[in-house]
Amino acid sequence: QSVLTQPPSVSEAPRQRVTISCSGSSSNIGNNPVNWYQQHPGKAPKVLIYSDDLLPSGVSDRFSGSKSGTSASLAISGLQSEDEADYYCAAWDDSLDAWVFGGGTKLTVL
């Protein structure tokens, strides 16, 4: 059981927009920045969004992040087949003194 809660899977058609939610608590998302990672099968994760809504250099602006209270969201617009991957949210947890991840969301581009 992950500390951060994500839907196990989402799907959408190419060129459409999809959002992935991440729910936490006041000890993690509610008080600390959220990062989002993308992981393709057999590959290491790659950061997509940091500090709730910032894009690292080199990441497509089709990806965006937002946060409200104890929940965060990742949005992907203009879906492409290459976006099929697993997506994880992460945040520092003040109660655990540890980084916590969501359980991951598998995105299928129909």
Added chain:
Amino acid sequence: QVQLQESGPGLVKASGTLSLTCAVSGGSISSNDFWTWVRQPPGKGLEWVGEIHHSGSFNYNPSLESRVTISVDKSKNQFSLKLRSVTAADTAVYYCARAGATSNYLDPWGQGTLVTVSS
């Protein structure tokens, strides 16, 4: 740019100790960053194991704290993970990564190494 490479045995006997090393190239382990281990059981999600700063400051996952030690070797520009009393539940791909002091996210990551615990 900084690159990370994990190394260590791919097979460990149950009740034994898992030992992995992460070599850092293209940068110094004595930077102000935290050096991190994350693991991923087959078909499952990511789990943060712990992190260490070159000063010796560290944080461990509370669920693993009694069995884990992360250390830094400045002379070799590498850091290591030891996980004691392993069971089949510790079978996973183990990744090393850097948590930037200012960015506060994990990047870059090593390619990962699969460690299987055998009975």
